[in-house]
Amino acid sequence: xxxxxxxxxxxxxxxxxxxxxxxxxxxxxxxxxxxxxxxxxxxxxxxxxxxxxxxxxxxxxxxxxxxxxxxxxxxxxxxxxxxxxxxxxxxxxxxxxxxxxxxxxxxxxxxxxxxxxxxxxxxxxxxxxxxxxxxxxxxxxxxxxxxxxxxxxxxxxxxxxxxxxxxxxxxxxxxxxxxxxxxxxxxxxxxxxxxxxxxxxxxxxxxxxxxxxxxxxxxxxxxxxxxxxxxxxxxxxxxxxxxxxxxxxxxxxxxxxxxxxxxxxxxxxxxxxxxxxxxxxxxxxxxxxxxxxxxxxxxxxxxxxxxxxxxxxxxxxxxxxxxxxxxxxxxxxxxxxxxxxxxxxxxxxxxxxxxxxxxxxxxxxxxxxxxxxxxxxxxxxxxxxxxxxxxxxxxxxxxxxxxxxxxxxxxxxxxxxxxxxxxxxxxxxxxxxxxxxxxxxxxxxxxx
Numbered sequence: 477x478x479x480x481x482x483x484x485x486x487x488x489x490x491x492x493x494x495x496x497x498x499x500x501x502x503x504x505x506x507x508x509x510x511x512x513x514x515x516x517x518x519x520x521x522x523x524x525x526x527x528x529x530x531x532x533x534x535x536x537x538x539x540x541x542x543x544x545x546x547x548x549x550x551x552x553x554x555x556x557x558x559x560x561x562x563x564x565x566x567x568x569x570x571x572x573x574x575x576x577x578x579x580x581x582x583x584x585x586x587x588x589x590x591x592x593x594x595x596x597x598x599x600x601x602x603x604x605x606x607x608x609x610x611x612x613x614x615x616x617x618x619x620x621x622x623x624x625x626x627x628x629x630x631x632x633x634x635x636x637x638x639x640x641x642x643x644x645x646x647x648x649x650x651x652x653x654x655x656x657x658x659x660x661x662x663x664x665x666x667x668x669x670x671x672x673x674x675x676x677x678x679x680x681x682x683x684x685x686x687x688x689x690x691x692x693x694x695x696x697x698x699x700x701x702x703x704x705x706x707x708x709x710x711x712x713x714x715x716x717x718x719x720x721x722x723x724x725x726x727x728x729x730x731x732x733x734x735x736x737x738x739x740x741x742x743x744x745x746x747x748x749x750x751x752x753x754x755x756x757x758x759x760x761x762x763x764x765x766x767x768x769x770x771x772x773x774x775x776x777x778x779x780x781x782x783x784x785x786x787x788x789x790x791x792x793x794x795x796x797x798x799x800x801x802x803x804x805x806x807x808x809x810x811x812x813x814x815x816x817x818x819x820x821x822x823x824x825x826x827x828x829x830x831x832x833x834x835x836x837x838x839x840x841x842x843x844x845x846x847x848x849x850x851x852x853x854x855x856x857x858x859x860x861x862x863x864x865x866x867x868x869x870x871x872x873x874x875x876x877x878x879x880x881x882x883x884x885x886x887x888x889x890x891x892x893x894x895x896x897x898x899x900x901x902x903x904x905x906x907x908x909x910x911x912x913x914x915x916x917x918x919x920x921x922x923x924x
Contacts, residue, residue, distance in 0.1 A: 513802025541596025
């Protein structure tokens with residue numbers, strides 16, 4: 477007997493954002509690579525700009541409008557172009573940047589940060605030039621960054637020196653390094669607990685690593701036959717890995733792998749024959765996959781189910797005539813929950829700025845819809861970097877999205893680091909104080 481498959485997210489839709497909702501008038505960096513070109517926290521979004529010193533535009537979600545070069549505030553401190561950015565999952569204002577100058581910088585965006593005002597016009601302000609700290613250790617340009625999903629101040633990076641490093645940001649040191657990549661990495665991704673990470677490479681292989689030791693625990697020799705870039709996603713705690721790439725005939729495809737048996741894929745789904753790399757954005761809470769393509773105007777929507785055929789197409793998705801250069805998801809805590817917004821994808825374009833795409837499940841009731849809003853990751857680390865390295869393994873701390881519960885979990889205390897200029901200034905003041913006190917002792921005839 478034929479049975480129609482049902483889904484709570486079957487009718488999810490997204491309208492083209494209006495002009496007043498866009499962030500516009502900025503010129504993107506010409507540096508290309510495997511990065512997503514845009515990243516977002518619940519409060520800010522960031523993208524690399526064209527210009528010397530690796531400028532980064534950090535905009536606010538609640539301040540759409542026109543950016544003006546030379547007037548609007550920017551983040552600038554590298555000596556080379558910025559290739560990737562990453563916001564901490566536990567601090568909306570903490571951002572890491574990776575650059576061609578081989579360094580990683582950690583920034584704290586000030587509370588009064590406003591590149592544009594309430595009317596959408598450029599606002600005069602001071603640029604942020606002093607990073608909280610620098611992570612140095614890669615020998616060539618740093619390509620990609622990924623913050624740990626459960627441990628505080630833990631960062632994963634990969635570089636053109638063919639290495640992958642795990643960093644303890646708080647201690648400003650490298651915890652471990654994987655040095656056996658035969659070619660440039662195309663993607664790196666943590667699993668849901670952060671115990672392991674996976675890396676795709678230009679040699680068409682996918683390597684699974686132990687997050688603490690950076691030792692290889694598994695390998696898919698030829699994940700996709702084509703030469704297009706491969707992107708990865710762990711599918712929650714199902715023990716499955718999803719990869720996107722191209723077949724030998726250059727057709728784009730999705731594959732689902734069982735982490736216990738990597739000899740062959742559980743399922744292969746053909747997508748189309750377009751040329752851009754596919755970026756899979758997966759919502760771990762709702763098991764909905766948003767499949768975006770670089771250079772595409774369409775976002776396809778699938779639902780993951782832990783049984784054959786594993787992925788089900790929900791509807792026709794979002795269609796636009798404006799091609800996207802890069803995409804990222806906004807954390808659930810930043811969505812319009814009472815408006816039934818289940819996902820927001822930030823789409824960066826070459827010519828028309830940044831488009832916030834709001835995916836909404838239509839509901840008649842004005843009450844909180846708990847069936848489409850399961851608990852989501854809270855801005856609270858499950859453990860510290862030292863505890864995680866010591867063997868602690870935990871799922872992300874979760875919180876309710878019901879506004880009546882006020883979010884269900886309090887944010888972690890904001891970590892403050894002192895910048896090098898701040899430390900120098902403090903040292904100079906202390907030296908002057910010591911000299912003053914020594915003079916007083918001398919004047920009083922007291923030896924010391």
